[in-house]
Amino acid sequence: MSGRNGSDIALAVRLSPLVLLAILGGCVSGPRYSVGPGGPQVASSPQYNSGNFRPYTVRGKTYYPDIPDKGYTETGVASWYAEESGTRTADGEVFNPDGLSAAHKTFPLPSIVEVTNLDNGRTLQVRVNDRGPFVDGRVMDLSRGAAKALGVYASGTARVRIKWLGPADRMTATPAYTASAAGEGDDARYIVQLGAFSQKDNAERAQDRIDAARIDKRGGLYVVYLGPFKGASVAEGHRQAAIDAGFRDAILAHAD
Incomplete structure (x- = not known):
């Protein structure tokens, strides 16, 4: 949140996922998900589109896609998304929010990666067919389906x-992780968390920047949020509006 207390904002970014996890009852161990035949599979002969290797610039930062060594690993924070600005991913595939896919800033498109949720131990193979997330400190955007399978859906990150x-393989469909399998329905309620602040005046300044924002004190922090909203699609629309308003770290979380 530019123009505000930098150290306080940095604290909010670092602590937001932890605050949400505390709200939701902490980390819960879960099964290791595996994708069998028909799921995302590694291709024997890569068919990359050369256009996907061109450097590109977003928000003043230039990214250089490349092919990593097999087995290359990285760690960081993942978020999830359920909408595209259009209907297609950066690779030209039709975006399926309930498919097992993800976005990465530099991996070749399309790729297969193994994602492990370090907060609960769940592991899943997903198809990388999109670019993002363009938020500092985040390494991957999961589709809604992948987020549900990995236990990221409720916590947001x-x-x-x-x-x-x-x-x-190019243009290969990915299986969907259904809402019924995840125990989620259209009647679920969500909030859009805009930030978490240690100082109340900083939270109030953030609240003043967007209509209908609320403040709730949780775990010693002042959480600024929108909602609750009924259904993930409705909440996601409000999250996108919040991002457009300058709240680039906005995330979805289950309402209490």
């Missing part, structure tokens, strides 16, 4: 380890 496995 999670610490993950990503392992690059190799190229994917």
Whole structure:
């Protein structure tokens, strides 16, 4: 949140996922998900589009896509998304929010990666077919389906380890992780968390920047949020509006 107390904002970014996890009852161990035949598979002969290797610039920062060594790993924070600005991903594929896919800033498109949620131990292979997330400190944007399978859907973000496995076949459909399988329905309620602040006056300044924002004190922090909203699609629309308003770290979380 530019123009505000930098150290306070940095604290909010670092602590937001932890605050949400505390709200939701902490980390819960879960099964290791595996994708069998018909799921995202590594291609024997890569067919990359050369256009996907061109450097590109977003928000003043230039990214250089390349092919990592097989088995390359990185760790960081993953978030999730359920809408595209259009209907297609950066690779030209139709975006399926309930498919097992993800966005990465530099991996070749399309690729297969193994994602492990370090907060609960769940592991899943997903198809990387999009670019993003363009938020400092985040390494991957998961589709809604992948987020549900990995247990990231409710918390909004999670610490993950990503392992690059190799190229994917082009334009191959990915299986969907259904809402019924995840125990989620259209009647679920969500908030859009805009930030978490240690100082109340900083939270109030953030609240003043967007209509209908609220403040709730949780775990010693002042959480600024919108909602609650009924259904993930409605909440996601408000999150996108918040991002457009300058709240680039806005995330979804289950309402209490």
